[in-house]
Amino acid sequence: MNRLGKLMEMMQPQKTTMVAPEEALPGRSERAFGVPATHAVLGTPLEPPFPEGIEVAYFALGCFWGAERLFWELDGVYTTAVGYMGGTTPNPTYEEVCTAKTGHAEAVLVAFDPQRVSYADLLKVFFEEHDPTQGMRQGNDVGTQYRSGIYFSNDAQKATAEMARDAYGQALRAAGKEPVTTEIEPAGPFYYAEDYHQQYLHKVPNGYCGLKGTGVACSIPTAAA
Numbered sequence: 001m002n003r004l005g006k007l008m009e010m011m012q013p014q015k016t017t018m019v020a021p022e023e024a025l026p027g028r029s030e031r032a033f034g035v036p037a038t039h040a041v042l043g044t045p046l047e048p049p050f051p052e053g054i055e056v057a058y059f060a061l062g063c064f065w066g067a068e069r070l071f072w073e074l075d076g077v078y079t080t081a082v083g084y085m086g087g088t089t090p091n092p093t094y095e096e097v098c099t100a101k102t103g104h105a106e107a108v109l110v111a112f113d114p115q116r117v118s119y120a121d122l123l124k125v126f127f128e129e130h131d132p133t134q135g136m137r138q139g140n141d142v143g144t145q146y147r148s149g150i151y152f153s154n155d156a157q158k159a160t161a162e163m164a165r166d167a168y169g170q171a172l173r174a175a176g177k178e179p180v181t182t183e184i185e186p187a188g189p190f191y192y193a194e195d196y197h198q199q200y201l202h203k204v205p206n207g208y209c210g211l212k213g214t215g216v217a218c219s220i221p222t223a224a225a
Contacts, residue, residue, distance in 0.1 A: 060149035062138025066209030076116030
């Protein structure tokens with residue numbers, strides 16, 4: 001992590017330290033709000049069941065507003081949605097996630113047709129379009145909710161993600177960059193975010209997007225692709 005990143009995390013330690021499960025907010029047994037039935041851009045359902053042959057992937061790469069747009073623009077993506085993953089609190093709200101007391105990362109669900117766009121293709125976008133070396137932040141967005149993460153749905157996704165991470169880590173080192181901090185974990189519950197977050201940059205075209213890549217290309221190993 002560079003000096004600026006260390007300074008930013010030192011200034012907000014309560015936001016950059018993962019909450020212990022026993023100290024997390026209690027949450028609730030049911031979702032506290034509704035979710036739109038269809039995608040504002042693609043016109044497809046946001047929630048399963050999805051058509052036969054559609055696979056699902058989950059990524060966290062900073063503020064989910066800009067992250068979601070990266071994926072809905074890809075040919076072969078059936079639908080996308082934003083939500084919260086990797087934490088403890090059940091059915092959290094955005095305000096709760098922002099306290100860093102739920103343990104969740106802002107994440108994107110990507111439902112895709114593997115005959116048209118591969119999981120490796122999604123990983124390439126994931127790694128190139130944000131900076132996966134920044135720990136508990138992404139640019140000026142500081143906190144555990146902005147960490148970099150890949151949440152795999154099956155063993156094949158896990159193997160591909162790990163190979164891509166290792167290969168990209170080597171490319172970053174060769175370019176003089178910091179090590180990759182992306183977590184790769186099994187996909188736990190995906191809690192959909194509130195209505196106004198879904199496809200936010202379609203609804204607010206000039207809205208905030210703090211994502212910025214490293215400028216280093218990600219080449220997925222042949223065995224993984």
